[in-house]
Amino acid sequence: MENIRTLSSTQELDKLHKNIKGLRALIESISKYMVFHINQSLFIEIGTNTSIKKLMNKFSECHDVIFNLKEISKNNKKVESASYSVSKKMSFIADMLEANSAERKSNPDIFSDRNLRLKHYEFTSWKKTTMTESxxxxxxxxxxxxxxxxxxxxxxxxxxxxxxxxxxxxxxxxxxxxxxxxx
Structure with a gap:
């Protein structure tokens, strides 16, 4: 019976890891799209202040979920690595948006909370102070x-x-x- 629980748990962890990798692929696609438009000087096509703010809020919600997986991450190298890379990529996108946004001069409030950067910093601090399997x-x-x-x-x-x-x-x-x- 214990082997079935372990197998189920292993299968669940593998499924969780696969889902986090899917999220990472989605975020990577968003990043590539933004980099392309920034390089083409078409940043304005990425979205309005409202859409950028919504994107940042959704990333913030995703980050909360990922950070709440820290107990699982502590005991599973794959989940830890995938979660951390998603956190890092979301923080990078927020920084990229802020650095390249024409709106930051006319509407600095759109990036005022630095929420993703702070959340990634919190994840990094946790990772540097916690004994994990990795x-x-x-x-x-x-x-x-x-x-x-x-x-x-x-x-x-x-x-x-x-x-x-x-x-x-x-x-x-x-x-x-x-x-x-x-x-």
């Missing part, structure tokens, strides 16, 4: 391929610097890897 895997790859007794002193420091996370978080990851007998 971080455990990254730390494991960076550890020396020798017995622990032969590790250099403060082995965690260069790993933390390279992965751009705190020393404390890398130490937690190493402890978890030890508990799992993976190092």
């Amino acid at each position: 971080l455990l895997f990254a730390v494991q790859l960076k550890l020396p391929d020798v017995p622990r007794q032969e590790w250099p002193k403060h082995v965690h420091k260069p790993i933390a610097k390279e992965l751009d996370v705190s020393n404390k978080l890398v130490v937690k990851c190493i402890d978890e890897l030890k508990n799992r007998n993976l190092c």
